[in-house]
Amino acid sequence: MSGAADRPILCSTRAAPPKGAAGFLEVGEKVAPAFLFPVIGVWSTPLAGRWSEVEAELEARVSALGFELVQASWAGSRAxxxxxxxxxxxxxEPVxxxxxxxVSRGLEPWLDAHEALPERYVLEVSSPGIERPLTRPRDWTRFAGRPVVVKAARPLAGDRTRVEGEIVGLDEDAPRPTxxxxxxxxxxxxxxxEDVLDAHLVMEWD
Incomplete structure (x- = not known):
């Protein structure tokens, strides 16, 4: 069984912390020691069709802070x-x-001023975890030789849309990223x- 070091590190900023709490810990099955602290969001409009724009800006700003944005997603509920x-x-090195x-503190001023995001929110920043998702073409070169699970929209081997194997790299001769x-x-x-629905590394057992 993997230990806490194999699980994602989670840092979450909350719009509405419990009364009297300056910060608290959340520990779950897939969450290692977590550090949470409150922040108030002042967004006034929903994302609507602007997620691609927001995601691209997030990637640029995280990069400017010296990190790589592996994945950004919008989740939770309306409330x-x-x-x-x-x-x-x-x-x-490990995150x-x-x-x-x-990263959370570095993004807060921009997020607080962004008109496309909800009025109240929770910002969660975490490590990619041991089963890191592969979300960019460069990931397939960086992690060559590592075991991977891929789920695709179309069959990849016979009639299978899910395969597990070893990353060889990118096909440099293909007309599209492959x-x-x-x-x-x-x-x-x-x-x-473009056919990949989900791809992530697999933990290697000794």
Whole structure:
């Protein structure tokens, strides 16, 4: 069984903390030690069709802070909207709680002034975790040789839309971004990235 070090680090800023609480811990099955602190959001309009714009700006701002935005998603409910960011370090070192807090604090001024986001919100910044999602073409080069699980919109091997294998890298000769994955039986499949519904690394057991 994996230990706490294998689980994502979560740093969450909350719009409405419990009365009298300056900060508190949340520990779940997939959450390692978490650091939470309150923040008030002042957004006035919903995201509507502007998510791509917001996501691109988030990526640029996280990069300017010295980190990589692995994944951004909008979750929660109307009463408790959640903006979830998963970040990674460019130097390959594990993401720490302090890293998550630095990104959260660095984004707050821009988020607080953004008119496209909800009035009240929860901002969660976390590490990508041991089963890191692969969300950019460069990920397939960076993690070559690592085990991966891929779910696709179309069959990849026979009639299978889900395959598990080893990342070979990107197919440099393909007309569109395409990953190469070697299956356990030695067969190599090509995965058009536009067809990928989900792809993430798999923990390697000793």
């Amino acid at each position: 408790r909207p959640v903006l979830r960011l998963r970040i990674d370090r460019a130097d390959g 720490t709680v302090n890293d998550c807090a630095a 990953a190469r994955v070697r299956l356990g039986e030695g067969e190599e499949v090509r995965v058009p990235l």
